Amino acid sequence: MKIFEPQTLQALKEHCARDGSPVLSVYLNIDPTLPVNARGGYKTMLGNMLEKIERSVEKDDQLMKHFSEDAEWVKSRIDVLIPRGKTYVAFCDVSEDFYFEEEIPIRLPNAIFYEDTPYVRPIMEAMDEYERYGVVLLDREKARFFVVMFGQIEEIEDAINIPPVRHRKTAGTDHMRSQMVFQRRSETWNTWFLKEIGERLRDLVTEYNTPHLILMGPHEVTSEFYRLLPKALQEKVIDRLRMAVKAKAQEVLEAIAPVIECRERFIEDQTVEDLVTAAQKSGETMEKALLGLNPVLSAINQGRVYMLVYSSGFTTNGYYCPKCEVILDHVPENELCPYCSSSLERTEDLVWLASEKVLASGGKVEEVKSEQAKVKLDVNGHIGAFLR
Numbered sequence: 001m002k003i004f005e006p007q008t009l010q011a012l013k014e015h016c017a018r019d020g021s022p023v024l025s026v027y028l029n030i031d032p033t034l035p036v037n038a039r040g041g042y043k044t045m046l047g048n049m050l051e052k053i054e055r056s057v058e059k060d061d062q063l064m065k066h067f068s069e070d071a072e073w074v075k076s077r078i079d080v081l082i083p084r085g086k087t088y089v090a091f092c093d094v095s096e097d098f099y100f101e102e103e104i105p106i107r108l109p110n111a112i113f114y115e116d117t118p119y120v121r122p123i124m125e126a127m128d129e130y131e132r133y134g135v136v137l138l139d140r141e142k143a144r145f146f147v148v149m150f151g152q153i154e155e156i157e158d159a160i161n162i163p164p165v166r167h168r169k170t171a172g173t174d175h176m177r178s179q180m181v182f183q184r185r186s187e188t189w190n191t192w193f194l195k196e197i198g199e200r201l202r203d204l205v206t207e208y209n210t211p212h213l214i215l216m217g218p219h220e221v222t223s224e225f226y227r228l229l230p231k232a233l234q235e236k237v238i239d240r241l242r243m244a245v246k247a248k249a250q251e252v253l254e255a256i257a258p259v260i261e262c263r264e265r266f267i268e269d270q271t272v273e274d275l276v277t278a279a280q281k282s283g284e285t286m287e288k289a290l291l292g293l294n295p296v297l298s299a300i301n302q303g304r305v306y307m308l309v310y311s312s313g314f315t316t317n318g319y320y321c322p323k324c325e326v327i328l329d330h331v332p333e334n335e336l337c338p339y340c341s342s343s344l345e346r347t348e349d350l351v352w353l354a355s356e357k358v359l360a361s362g363g364k365v366e367e368v369k370s371e372q373a374k375v376k377l378d379v380n381g382h383i384g385a386f387l388r
Contacts, residue, residue: 003089003102003123004149006207012100012118017093020062024053024070025119026090027111029356030083030103035349037083046078049112057114067114069094077101091118105150106130109359127209129364133260134210134236136201137252138217138225139245140190143197146252147208148260153253156204159197194225202233212236212263214256216243238263265370272373275309275384292381293329297350299385300357301326301339307364308355310383311374318350327353351383358385 002008017023026049030042050071057063070092081088085103092099100118106126113119135146135153144158205213213236215222222240229237239259243252278289290296293316299305319328321337321344328338329350337344347353355365368374377384 001102001104001150001152001154003100003104004127009120009123012091012120015091015098015118017098017116018096021066021093021095022063022114022116023091023093023098023118024067024074025111025113025115026074026088027108027122028078028088028090029086029107029110030081030088031086031107032083034352036347036352042083042088043078045110046075049110050075053112053114066093066095070114073099089123105152107355107359107365109356111360125362131212131260131264132208132210133238133256134201134205134208134213135252135256136197136213136215136217136225137243137245137247138194138197138215139221140193142245143193144245145201145204146249147210148253148256153249155249156208157200159200191224191228194221194228198225198229198233202230205233205236210236212238214238214259215240216252216255217245218242265373268366268368268370268373271309271366272368272370272377272384275386276376276380278386279380279384287387289384289386291384293350293383296383296385297327297329297354299387300354303361304387305358305361305363305385306388307366307386308358308383309366309368309377309385310351310355311377312367312369314351314378314382315348316350318347318353319344320347320350320353321345325357327357354383 003012015023026046028042028046029037031037053067054064054071057067073092073094074090077090078088083103085105087104087106087108088101089104089108090101092101108122108126111122130149133148135148137144137146142158142160145156147154147156201213204210213233215226215237217225219240219242226234226237226240239256241255241259243255247255275289276291279291282288282290290299296305296308300308316329319331320326321340321342323342324337324340326337326339327350328344331344332338335344336342358365368377
């Protein structure tokens with residue numbers, strides 16, 4: 001995923017449009033598993049968002065010309081898109097021959113921006129929110145570095161140990177002495193190599209902002225490497241696994257997948273435990289969390305939700321107001337929005353609309369997949385929220 005690479009993000013942030021020709025930034029939910037995207041529903045969403053920008057620039061002929069070119073390019077790309085990810089991200093300025101597009105495997109809120117620079121804040125926030133894992137695969141002759149994020153792995157660098165000493169065969173006691181000297185030099189060089197890899201790892205952890213590390217290779221090598229690491233890096237190591245240094249990236253990913261899944265399930269269990277406890281302790285003077293669909297929707301409509309938590313697979317019908325974007329789990333007797341009196345529309349996936357609204361307000365969404373956590377959340381209404 002190019003957009004999450006430090007150099008790509010830096011290039012996007014430094015790009016500055018020519019006066020009178022802003023950059024169109026698009027974040028479009030294309031998840032094919034969602035009912036709202038059935039039969040190309042994301043195309044309708046894109047059209048609606050583009051229309052809002054068009055209305056804001058239509059009085060400026062030059063700006064309108066540039067926007068029309070950019071909008072047409074994005075629509076042409078979406079028309080032929082076969083969704084494989086969850087969010088389509090694009091930046092373009094046709095007049096400057098500037099284009100970038102990518103599908104990413106995480107969900108970001110639908111949004112469009114037309115500004116002087118590419119709007120990369122959602123990407124930066126996603127990088128802060130989602131767990132990243134650094135992997136070091138090494139033996140005494142070679143080290144390889146990987147970054148794992150969103151279930152995908154990328155090899156970012158390798159280093160090769162080329163010993164400066166070579167063994168020469170000699171006779172008698174000279175041979176024994178030579179062997180001992182060679183052994184000491186080889187061990188010293190290997191230690192230097194591991195220390196050098198540790199220093200490089202420290203730089204990569206900072207560059208790629210990886211809070212967790214997994215060491216892989218022969219057990220005796222990973223043990224020694226761990227011992228040589230500074231304490232700050234030792235604290236980031238969550239596991240050590242056996243693996244041949246020549247293993248393919250996909251083999252590395254398959255080997256560490258159970259470690260990552262176990263950690264993520266643990267985090268989900270803790271999140272639900274904290275949510276239920278906070279909701280039960282909340283009083284009239286201070287509410288920290290809520291449980292149940294109706295209270296959660298009310299808090300979302302008021303912009304009070306910091307994190308929405310719901311059981312994976314939980315869906316329900318509901319209603320929303322297309323004018324003021326209020327979402328409801330039941331329709332009032334007059335079938336009108338209680339806030340602006342507009343006509344309400346029905347939705348088959350109220351949870352999706354709720355999470356979209358939370359994301360758009362700068363909040364977070366946690367879909368709980370851990371069976372243990374789901375059981376606990378389901379008996380408390382399937383859904384809950386931490387409040388701001």
